[in-house]
Amino acid sequence: MSNKPVIVVAIDGPAASGKSTVARQTAQALGWLYVDSGALYRGLTWKALRENVETTKPADVVALVPRLQWEFFDDARAIRFTIDGEDPGQQLRSELVREAVSDIAAVPEVRLFIVAELRKMTAFGSLVMEGRDIGSVVFPDTPFKFYLDANPVERARRRAAELAQVEGRGDVQQVLSSLTRRDQKDSGRKTAPLQIPLGARVIDSTQMPIADVVALILGELRQAGAAP
């Protein structure tokens, strides 16, 4: 590995705020690693469901964590992982996982474990990481923190359009109530709730094209001499 300093770009925000697309495209533009931190919470949820662990019982979930063998690898500049040798793939996006993941992400011991794994990812080099607590908890010292938001109806509209592509149906009202429920759980939990990290630049993407958000982030990095 080279001696170049490792730079972390933290992108936080609520579900369907556009942060995944922004983070992926920013990482791509820089040739840096893209890390979707929510995928780790989803991965653990997927595994818990497979092992018939009661996902609403924190003690059962906590007992599962040390039994699992995770492996992380760089797949075309995005983090992928296996758990006990199995790649969860698209099952991370299933409805069952989607509905159970907030309960798992609220367990403090789970967060300790996943935060430690996320911090190790700088071993792969500079990265763009998206999530809910990246600028506040995982990498609080990075100077590059962004908080992406958009109004709930716009977020529901975007997510419904995504679902329509993947699942063939996407009802905006239904998505809106599911998003609102998840926002409340993510913002209301005791450990590392969704919040605007100290020093983060807030970007409202309700009316802003993704390309402009990416350009704004790249502009900040360039201005600071962190990106070419």
Ligand code: DC
């Ligand atoms: O971004 P996502 O929808 O894949 O996130 C899945 C869940 O994990 C969601 O309930 C929020 C939670 N999460 C979290 O608590 N902290 C993160 N850094 C990323 C996701």
